[in-house]
Amino acid sequence: MSDENTIIVCRCEDVTLGEIRKAIREGATTLDEVKRITRAGMGPCQGRTCRLLVAGEIARYHRKHVSEVLQSRYRPPVKPVKMGDFAALSEEGGNSQEEGGHRQATGGDGQCICGKAVTGK
Amino acid sequence: MKTTELAIVGAGPAGVCAALEAASCGVKVTLIDREEQIGGQLVKQTHKFFGWHEKSAGTRGIVISGDLADQVKANPDICFMGSAEALGYFQDDGVLLLETPVGIQKLKPERLLIATGASEKMILFPGNDLPGVYGAGAVQTLMNVHGVRPGKSVLMIGSGNIGLIVSYQLAQAGVKVAAVVEALPNIGGYAVHASKIRRLGIPIYTRHSIKEAYGTACVEGAIIWQLDDNWQGIAGTEKQLDVDVICLATGLTPLCEFLWQAGAEMAYIPELGGFVPLYDENMETTVEGVYVAGDAACIEEASTAMAEGRLAGLAIAYSLGKVPADEFSRKRAESLKELDELRAGPTSGAIVKGLAVMKEQMRKRVSQ
Numbered sequence: 001m002s003d004e005n006t007i008i009v010c011r012c013e014d015v016t017l018g019e020i021r022k023a024i025r026e027g028a029t030t031l032d033e034v035k036r037i038t039r040a041g042m043g044p045c046q047g048r049t050c051r052l053l054v055a056g057e058i059a060r061y062h063r064k065h066v067s068e069v070l071q072s073r074y075r076p077p078v079k080p081v082k083m084g085d086f087a088a089l090s091e092e093g094g095n096s097q098e099e100g101g102h103r104q105a106t107g108g109d110g111q112c113i114c115g116k117a118v119t120g121k
Numbered sequence: 122m123k124t125t126e127l128a129i130v131g132a133g134p135a136g137v138c139a140a141l142e143a144a145s146c147g148v149k150v151t152l153i154d155r156e157e158q159i160g161g162q163l164v165k166q167t168h169k170f171f172g173w174h175e176k177s178a179g180t181r182g183i184v185i186s187g188d189l190a191d192q193v194k195a196n197p198d199i200c201f202m203g204s205a206e207a208l209g210y211f212q213d214d215g216v217l218l219l220e221t222p223v224g225i226q227k228l229k230p231e232r233l234l235i236a237t238g239a240s241e242k243m244i245l246f247p248g249n250d251l252p253g254v255y256g257a258g259a260v261q262t263l264m265n266v267h268g269v270r271p272g273k274s275v276l277m278i279g280s281g282n283i284g285l286i287v288s289y290q291l292a293q294a295g296v297k298v299a300a301v302v303e304a305l306p307n308i309g310g311y312a313v314h315a316s317k318i319r320r321l322g323i324p325i326y327t328r329h330s331i332k333e334a335y336g337t338a339c340v341e342g343a344i345i346w347q348l349d350d351n352w353q354g355i356a357g358t359e360k361q362l363d364v365d366v367i368c369l370a371t372g373l374t375p376l377c378e379f380l381w382q383a384g385a386e387m388a389y390i391p392e393l394g395g396f397v398p399l400y401d402e403n404m405e406t407t408v409e410g411v412y413v414a415g416d417a418a419c420i421e422e423a424s425t426a427m428a429e430g431r432l433a434g435l436a437i438a439y440s441l442g443k444v445p446a447d448e449f450s451r452k453r454a455e456s457l458k459e460l461d462e463l464r465a466g467p468t469s470g471a472i473v474k475g476l477a478v479m480k481e482q483m484r485k486r487v488s489q
Contacts, residue, residue: 007249052242052374075209075382
């Protein structure tokens with residue numbers, strides 16, 4: 001069906017229904033396999049939109065229930081992050097910047113960004 | 122590594138109510154949201170809440186979120202971390218990774234509540250990536266938060282409460298709603314909302330779906346058609362609509378990424394919106410110390426999300442030794458009763474059935 005190639009399943013990576021179905025016909029049986037072959041689910045939203053649609057296609061082709069389709073892992077980070085931001089993360093888990101930010105979490109002067117004193121542990 | 126007694130991911134109705142409840146028992150709470158504002162989807166909800174039981178019935182969502190935000194700000198035991206997006210949860214060491222305006226931070230909470238809500242489901246049709254195809258959430262954000270009309274004429278797909286309410290709001294904003302289509306034989310949402318848009322002359326086509334969207338650089342029109350009993354389009358029933366916006370209100374699915382990462386046991390239960398975590402009467406998942414509330418647990422309404430949030434907040438406070446056992450039992454019973462009452466209506470039938478399936482799986486797991 002030519003329509004397949006004008007239907008987008010993964011908007012982030014521009015993967016069409018035709019491409020997903022081709023991967024499944026050629027032997028992909030899990031979300032990870034379809035992902036590695038087509039890149040569906042590898043974009044900024046990390047599959048939030050297409051994951052269920054791809055699982056549905058695999059289930060339909062193999063006459064399985066969606067729950068029986070092997071899901072892929074949800075590895076952190078759940079969205080793209082700059083390498084530099086990770087590099088700036090110190091061993092102590094905080095950083096020294098003081099302009100804004102949550103000081104309860106960053107280990108500041110006992111005051112939170114919202115202006116409240118942090119009386120916690 | 123910084124710590125907190127309770128970290129809540131998501132400051133929507135469930136997360137905020139959990140924060141307020143837990144803090145009222147003396148728990149130190151860190152409430153995290155990727156938005157700057159407190160309230161989650163409530164800030165887009167300019168309509169009055171419907172219902173007979175809810176304390177919030179007759180109140181607009183945005184008013185409720187403003188009220189909740191005031192309570193959070195006034196509470197010395199809750200720190201709200203806005204513009205902070207959770208990136209991951211590392212189950213081995215119980216650390217939450219956050220992207221904040223001042224860089225990436227790590228937070229180790231004693232208890233974790235996932236109240237991340239839902240993401241929208243998309244449907245497949247030719248032309249579904251044309252500019253002008255929106256999710257209903259985006260249309261609400263444009264109109265109700267930013268005061269921008271999405272276009273001149275809209276085809277609404279889906280007649281659940283979101284589809285009906287957004288159609289009405291579009292009409293109020295002076296946008297033509299060409300039609301509402303619904304794949305099921307019946308309108309999904311409340312009759313009160315459907316009646317409102319029918320009175321405006323907006324047609325609702327049940328057993329219909331979109332065949333295709335067309336246009337060169339953006340949506341210029343859509344073709345809808347009738348469906349047979351196998352959900353296939355019937356040739357010859359096509360109707361052409363001049364629309365520049367196609368709005369998808371085709372359902373939500375729980376956003377559970379951090380629960381998967383935590384290693385919580387999940388089950389696929391369509392009545393609840395897709396993959397959902399198994400959880401007990403305290404809203405605790407199969408991972409000790411990790412809780413869930415709101416749409417992340419089961420796609421429902423803001424009123425149930427708030428009640429689940431309060432229940433989770435109470436249970437977390439009890440688990441931290443902040444509430445005496447007798448008080449906890451009494452308050453939990455009240456909370457569970459409130460949830461039962463919220464789910465007593467005929468439109469909650471599928472939810473009640475789905476929750477029974479979830480509870481049965483949880484029971485089997487415990488008895489193993």
